[in-house]
Every structure is written in C-alpha cells, then in structure tokens.
Amino acid sequence: MNKFNIVALLLLSFLVTGCSTSTSRYKIKDDHSPSDIPPLENVEDANPRYEPYSRGGNKNYRVRGIDYKVFSDITEFTETGNASWYGNKFHGHLTSNGERYNMFAMSAAHKNLPLPSYIQVTNLENNKQIIVRVNDRGPFHSGRIVDLSYAAAKKLDMLKAGTARVKIKLLHFKNKKQQDEHFTGIYYIQYLVTSLPEKANQLGKKLSATYQVKSLQVQDNNHYKLRLGPFTNQLQADNLLKKIQLDYPNAFIIEQK
Structure with a gap:
C-alpha cells in the first residue's frame, strides 16, 4: 500500500x-x-x-x-x-x-x-x-x-x-478573485443622528480617539449623521461595528458605491 x-x-x-x-x-x-x-x-x-x-x-x-x-x-x-x-x-x-x-x-x-x-x-x-x-x-x-x-x-x-x-x-x-471583490470597497459606520452640533462634535472626537478611526459628519437639513470611516475592507468595518453596537445598537454599515 x-x-x-x-x-x-x-x-x-x-x-x-x-x-x-x-x-x-x-x-x-x-x-x-x-x-x-x-x-x-x-x-x-x-x-x-x-x-x-x-x-x-x-x-x-x-x-x-x-x-x-x-x-x-x-x-x-x-x-x-x-x-x-x-x-x-x-x-x-x-x-x-x-x-x-x-x-x-x-x-x-x-x-x-x-x-x-x-x-x-x-x-x-x-x-x-x-x-x-x-x-x-x-x-x-x-x-x-x-x-x-x-x-x-x-x-x-x-x-x-x-x-x-x-x-x-x-x-x-x-475563488480568490471573488473573495477580494466581495470585501473591497468604501464603507462607513453610521452610529447616530442628532440635531445638536455640539453633541455631534463631542461624540465624533470621542469615538475617533477610542477606535483610532476618522470621524465624519453628514449634515442633512438640521440633523447630523455621525459616521466613522472610511474603511476599504468590509471585514474591518464589520468587526468594528460589533463593538460600536454595544453602545449604539442601531449602528449600521453604509457602502459607498
């Protein structure tokens, strides 16, 4: 044998x-x-x-x-x-x-x-x-x-x-090509919407320092959409999202096309 x-x-x-x-x-x-x-x-x-x-x-x-x-x-x-x-x-x-x-x-x-x-x-x-x-x-x-x-x-x-x-x-x-295509893109985590600009600034600075990620505010009329990112890998965004959701359970990922 x-x-x-x-x-x-x-x-x-x-x-x-x-x-x-x-x-x-x-x-x-x-x-x-x-x-x-x-x-x-x-x-x-x-x-x-x-x-x-x-x-x-x-x-x-x-x-x-x-x-x-x-x-x-x-x-x-x-x-x-x-x-x-x-x-x-x-x-x-x-x-x-x-x-x-x-x-x-x-x-x-x-x-x-x-x-x-x-x-x-x-x-x-x-x-x-x-x-x-x-x-x-x-x-x-x-x-x-x-x-x-x-x-x-x-x-x-x-x-x-x-x-x-x-x-x-x-x-x-x-195959490897499909894997890379799936996880490559531009992603943001949106964790809160507020009408208070001071609160938006404070939270943005706090989370940016905590997770060493850039903070972004998207103004929509009188509201501020608070986001972290960008991430170029979906897995990276997914992993951080789980941590963010401990304090902000309604946080979610936005993919920029």
Missing part, C-alpha cells in the same frame, strides 16, 4: 470521530466547560475566504446507522434550528478534516457542509452574530443543526443554556 493510500485511510478513520460520536478515544467521559479559560474578549470572528476543500472529511458517511450526504458545489445555503456547543472533552483531538479541535477558536461542526466552510451564525434569541469556520462533523443529536466551539458559544451568549435557536448562512467564495 502506498503512502497516499495510508494517509487516505487514516483520514477516513477520523471522519466520524467528531464532536458527537464514540467516547472510546476520549479521556473525559462527559463534555464540560474548561477550568482554565484564557481571555476571549479579543478573539476575532473567523475571516471568511476562499479555501480549497480538505482531502479528508468530504465524502458521504454513516454515523449510528444514519447516512449523511456531504454537499458539493454549493454556493448558497441557509438553515434555522438549534445550536449546541462542544468543549473540553474534544479539545486537542482531530476534527473530521484532520485538524486539531481548539475550543478557544471560532470553529464549528456541521453534518453536511463541505470542509472547510465559513458560516454566519445569528442567535435568534438575542440577535448576536458571529462568523465561524466549519472543520468538523456533527452534531449527531436530533434537532440540532450546528455544534459551536466554546469561544463561539460564549460570543453568542449561549454557554449557560447549552443550546440556542440560530440561523446559519453560508459565506462562500468560488
């Missing part, structure tokens, strides 16, 4: 050893939260980009007598259902595509999406939103559509409950 076939067989053997399968290879019987948790406040969302699919974990498979089909040539996909999370039991073990599971990274497991894939996950119970990289198979519990890493679940504020009602959306790029 040549070296390639040996590697292929090893990867195949790991295909169904993801987040919700047999306990034989795990030292921990029941999954639980980690006892030593690093600071997670600055953990960034996964950066969606074009990636060739992995050589492992992308064939149809069977778990517990149920056959699962892996999607191929998929460019659009949305799904609504329950999310769960997996943690300490699986930390450091191989995922279905042969990578090591890191519960403090922004990753996820899905039964059907190609590996790797990038998905946007929205917690429908609190409207919090994240982007994760799918590199594993699962969850294999009925009524659940995605298993999130510990860090991802924390950002969606679902650790305590254990599950949450979510909507997932595939973020797909067929």
Whole structure:
C-alpha cells in the first residue's frame, strides 16, 4: 500500500470521530466547560475566504446507522434550528478534516457542509452574530443543526443554556478573485443622528480617539449623521461595528458605491 493510500485511510478513520460520536478515544467521559479559560474578549470572528476543500472529511458517511450526504458545489445555503456547543472533552483531538479541535477558536461542526466552510451564525434569541469556520462533523443529536466551539458559544451568549435557536448562512467564495471583490470597497459606520452640533462634535472626537478611526459628519437639513470611516475592507468595518453596537445598537454599515 502506498503512502497516499495510508494517509487516505487514516483520514477516513477520523471522519466520524467528531464532536458527537464514540467516547472510546476520549479521556473525559462527559463534555464540560474548561477550568482554565484564557481571555476571549479579543478573539476575532473567523475571516471568511476562499479555501480549497480538505482531502479528508468530504465524502458521504454513516454515523449510528444514519447516512449523511456531504454537499458539493454549493454556493448558497441557509438553515434555522438549534445550536449546541462542544468543549473540553474534544479539545486537542482531530476534527473530521484532520485538524486539531481548539475550543478557544471560532470553529464549528456541521453534518453536511463541505470542509472547510465559513458560516454566519445569528442567535435568534438575542440577535448576536458571529462568523465561524466549519472543520468538523456533527452534531449527531436530533434537532440540532450546528455544534459551536466554546469561544463561539460564549460570543453568542449561549454557554449557560447549552443550546440556542440560530440561523446559519453560508459565506462562500468560488475563488480568490471573488473573495477580494466581495470585501473591497468604501464603507462607513453610521452610529447616530442628532440635531445638536455640539453633541455631534463631542461624540465624533470621542469615538475617533477610542477606535483610532476618522470621524465624519453628514449634515442633512438640521440633523447630523455621525459616521466613522472610511474603511476599504468590509471585514474591518464589520468587526468594528460589533463593538460600536454595544453602545449604539442601531449602528449600521453604509457602502459607498
């Protein structure tokens, strides 16, 4: 048997050893939260980009007598259902595509999406939103559509409950050129509209200094639209928007054509 076939067989053997399968290879019987948790406040969302699919974990498979089909040539996909999370039991073990599971990274497991894939996950119970990289198979519990890493679940504020009602959306790029075209442009974050010029000036200076971003006021009759920018990358604008929305929940992104 040549070296390639040996590697292929090893990867195949790991295909169904993801987040919700047999306990034989795990030292921990029941999954639980980690006892030593690093600071997670600055953990960034996964950066969606074009990636060739992995050589492992992308064939149809069977778990517990149920056959699962892996999607191929998929460019659009949305799904609504329950999310769960997996943690300490699986930390450091191989995922279905042969990578090591890191519960403090922004990753996820899905039964059907190609590996790797990038998905946007929205917690429908609190409207919090994240982007994760799918590199594993699962969850294999009925009524659940995605298993999130510990860090991802924390950002969606679902650790305590254990599950949450979510909507997932595939973020797909067929090649590097499409990826670059999608994320390149001119973007602004509009966070407030006020009729008070003094307030507009004070807030503009404060947020500009806090986030090291230029501040802009767009006057519309007697109102001032307060914006931060410009950004030439949508991901950069998206990441800052999440921070701005902690104080200004109605903040949104404006793309300049």
